[in-house]
Amino acid sequence: MKIRSFFTAILTALFGIFYLPSANAHALYVFAQYDGQVLSGKSYYSDMAPAAATYFEVFRSGIEEPILTGKTDVLGAFNIAVPDAPNTTLKVVVEGEEGHKVSVVADRTMVSNSSNDNFMLLREDIAHLKDKIYLHDILGGIGYIVGIAGLIAWLNSRKIKQGAK
Known part of the structure; x- marks a missing residue:
């Protein structure tokens, strides 16, 4: 009887994974980069849907209060000007729907004359691959x-x- 219950549970779990994708839980992810002038990034859920119109706060290292607040656009992206302060890091906290909350320390990038869009797309692809469940x-x-x-x-x-x- 125990063996039958065990295999029933396994088959039910496999059915739920492969045939009921909407029943799977989802998490909120965010990545951010800071080039000394502009803080940019994107937030999304584990099903790769953008976390549109979610609130975010920006914290500077050593300061308890947020220095900036904002809201993501319909694609879950944000671009906000932040005055540069040497030897500090920026932490981005995103609060999504259903109580999801995630924070990340923004990666420092070098300011270049070329377009930053290609670099942002590359970082987005890497973040999606890292957070995907295989x-x-x-x-x-x-x-x-x-x-x-x-x-x-x-x-x-x-x-x-x-x-x-």
Whole structure:
């Protein structure tokens, strides 16, 4: 009976993962960069949908109060001018829907004469790849669960065999 319940739970979980994508939980992600003049970035959910019209705050290292606040655009992006202060870091805190909240320290970039849009697109692609959940991650997690269950079953069978002797 226990084995039947175990396999029923596994099949239900697999069905939920592959056939009910809207039932999966989602998280909020953000990336930001600062070139000494402009703080730019983008916030999005784990299903890669933009976190449109979400509020964000900008904190400078060592200061408890936000130095700037704003709202993302319809694509989840933000660009805001921040006066440069040497030897400080900027932290961006985004508060999304349903109580989601995420913070990130903005990466420092060098100011260049060329367009910063290509660099921003590259950073966006890297962030999407980093935050995406892949099938091998799911299968690896299921493998860990089955392996731990097998180890527990093996230890229990050893105890039963030792008790029978």
